[in-house]
Amino acid sequence: xxxxxxxxxxxxxxxxxxxxxxxxxxxxxxxxxxxxxxxxxxxxxxxxxxxxxxxxxxxxxxxxxxxxxxxxxxxxxxxxxxxxxxxxxxxxxxxxx
Amino acid sequence: xxxxxxxxxxxxxxxxxxxxxxxxxxxxxxxxxxxxxxxxxxxxxxxxxxxxxxxxxxxxxxxxxxxxxxxxxxxxxxxxxxxxxxxxxxxxxxxxxxxxxxxxxxxxxxxxxxxxxxxxxxxxxxxxxxxxxxxxxxxxxxxxxxx
Numbered sequence: 001x002x003x004x005x006x007x008x009x010x011x012x013x014x015x016x017x018x019x020x021x022x023x024x025x026x027x028x029x030x031x032x033x034x035x036x037x038x039x040x041x042x043x044x045x046x047x048x049x050x051x052x053x054x055x056x057x058x059x060x061x062x063x064x065x066x067x068x069x070x071x072x073x074x075x076x077x078x079x080x081x082x083x084x085x086x087x088x089x090x091x092x093x094x095x096x097x
Numbered sequence: 098x099x100x101x102x103x104x105x106x107x108x109x110x111x112x113x114x115x116x117x118x119x120x121x122x123x124x125x126x127x128x129x130x131x132x133x134x135x136x137x138x139x140x141x142x143x144x145x146x147x148x149x150x151x152x153x154x155x156x157x158x159x160x161x162x163x164x165x166x167x168x169x170x171x172x173x174x175x176x177x178x179x180x181x182x183x184x185x186x187x188x189x190x191x192x193x194x195x196x197x198x199x200x201x202x203x204x205x206x207x208x209x210x211x212x213x214x215x216x217x218x219x220x221x222x223x224x225x226x227x228x229x230x231x232x233x234x235x236x237x238x239x240x241x242x243x244x
């Protein structure tokens with residue numbers, strides 16, 4: 001699984017993409033955020049990743065996911081089972097010119 | 098020219114985009130062409146202990162995906178009564194002060210519909226299209242902008 005990072009998220013991580021291993025049963029956006037936190041949490045936490053009230057990980061306000069080129073709000077992406085070897089975009093709030 | 102994103106160094110000048118847009122509507126019921134061009138503004142910013150000014154803007158898009166969003170916004174705007182055609186061309190790359198970053202063109206029956214449509218299109222593309230803008234300042238710092 002590859003996390004693709006754009007805009008501010010790319011700058012903070014220092015890379016455009018991060019390869020993540022998501023074991024069976026964790027191929028959801030929650031599993032992806034957990035793996036992303038383990039791989040680059042120190043650079044992303046507080047800006048791209050945030051802690052939920054329940055103690056889990058969520059995207060920071062205004063951030064969205066991109067799955068199969070579809071842009072999804074975090075709530076819309078909750079129940080999606082991610083394809084093994086696929087790509088998930090982490091998109092900061094938009095700001096066209 | 099089709100709506101979408103295009104790297105700055107591959108973008109035709111605005112005059113060419115405009116002429117292609119205008120001539121493509123010959124014979125249609127178009128009485129007004131309204132255009133918007135977004136350019137890089139030299140802005141003073143309070144920044145930490147001191148002040149600085151904008152030197153450049155970086156625009157980033159997602160190849161293919163950002164263009165699809167612009168095409169959808171343009172098509173939906175063009176389906177409104179009194180609107181004949183809408184084109185949104187968003188450039189990407191690094192821009193100096195005064196350089197154009199985006200062009201929006203609306204062909205309308207009358208100016209009122211054209212002005213209203215272009216206002217809505219600009220508001221929509223800024224909110225709904227995966228595009229990111231980073232201000233680069235004269236003191237060497239930078240900041241990603243969120244609307």
